[in-house]
Amino acid sequence: MKAIVCSKYGPPDVLQLKEVEKPVPKDNEVLVKIHAATVTMGDCELRSLKFSGVLKFLMRLGLGFRGPRKKYSILGQELAGEIEAIGNEVTLFKKGDPIFASTGFHFGGYAEYVCLPEDGTVAIKPDNMSYEEAAVVPTGGLEALHFLRAANIEKGQTILISGASGSIGTFAIQLAKYYGAEVTGVGNPNSLEIMKSIGADKVIDYTKEDFTKNGETYDVIFDVIGKSSFSSCIGSLNENGIYLLANPKMVLVNREKKAAKKTNKKYISGNMDDKEERIEQLNFLKELIEAGTLKSVIDKRYPLEQMVEAHSYVEKGGKTGNVVITI
Numbered sequence: 001m002k003a004i005v006c007s008k009y010g011p012p013d014v015l016q017l018k019e020v021e022k023p024v025p026k027d028n029e030v031l032v033k034i035h036a037a038t039v040t041m042g043d044c045e046l047r048s049l050k051f052s053g054v055l056k057f058l059m060r061l062g063l064g065f066r067g068p069r070k071k072y073s074i075l076g077q078e079l080a081g082e083i084e085a086i087g088n089e090v091t092l093f094k095k096g097d098p099i100f101a102s103t104g105f106h107f108g109g110y111a112e113y114v115c116l117p118e119d120g121t122v123a124i125k126p127d128n129m130s131y132e133e134a135a136v137v138p139t140g141g142l143e144a145l146h147f148l149r150a151a152n153i154e155k156g157q158t159i160l161i162s163g164a165s166g167s168i169g170t171f172a173i174q175l176a177k178y179y180g181a182e183v184t185g186v187g188n189p190n191s192l193e194i195m196k197s198i199g200a201d202k203v204i205d206y207t208k209e210d211f212t213k214n215g216e217t218y219d220v221i222f223d224v225i226g227k228s229s230f231s232s233c234i235g236s237l238n239e240n241g242i243y244l245l246a247n248p249k250m251v252l253v254n255r256e257k258k259a260a261k262k263t264n265k266k267y268i269s270g271n272m273d274d275k276e277e278r279i280e281q282l283n284f285l286k287e288l289i290e291a292g293t294l295k296s297v298i299d300k301r302y303p304l305e306q307m308v309e310a311h312s313y314v315e316k317g318g319k320t321g322n323v324v325i326t327i
Helices: 041-048 053-063 131-135 137-150 167-178 189-197 230-236 250-261 275-290 304-315
Strands: 002-006 015-019 029-039 078-086 098-102 113-117 121-124 158-162 182-187 202-205 218-223 237-245 266-269 298-303 322-326
Touching (some): 002 304, 029 041, 029 131, 041 304, 078 131, 098 131, 098 137, 098 275, 131 298, 137 275, 167 182, 167 189, 182 189, 298 304
Parallel strands (some): 218 237
Antiparallel strands (some): 029 113, 078 098, 098 121
């Protein structure tokens, strides 16, 4: 089968299109013929290993020091496709089922086929979405839902989403509106109209305005991209306000949490790692999609053979929504 292989860390051109052996499902696995995958900023960070300090060392320790070990060498953390075969013990899915899934740190999305555990973060694809639209949901949708639930976002609250034009941000806008919040989205100038079209009540062009200095305050501030800090946003939070940070710098987390404890405001960071929670949330997102509450925002599409170009585009920043790989 065709796959994009990353044998060393570096710029986009370390990604190579190769013929590799087609996987065979174990007893508890399903074999998926992949129709669409995605490129996220997280994928680019993994490929380049652009992490700092302790995190960089831990990533090398886990994935491989000079490059990803063979079992991690096919990147890609979210996908949509059709189940082609199932293991002997699989009961949740059958051959022919259309699915969408998050592979997490098992990766494998940049290929024609992948094997996934049946009890992984896998669900039947929403009826009203194409494979391309469904492929972008697991990472951005799950992250957005996880943080908004952690904040217990409620009707009538105000929330500012920084980085609202990306994968997580576009889902966060729609989910916050679903919960009844008043949403302000912060993004690049090219994304303002799209943010409005998916529900943002107000938008801020970050190239023209610093939301931490405009005098506005919010019940929740959700920094999707990790460009701010609790300390810089504390003046923009209401009494008992909550600061959410999706991509924290590890060296700052403890300091920020200590700073928050000295106030009446709350700091929440980190990703969900509970498997059952992820499966429940993916199915919840499916329900919202089929009800017409959520939709995917796609910026560009690239064929598998143009993975280098796709990574280059995402890595430079400024994408609106998601970048899809068609397979």
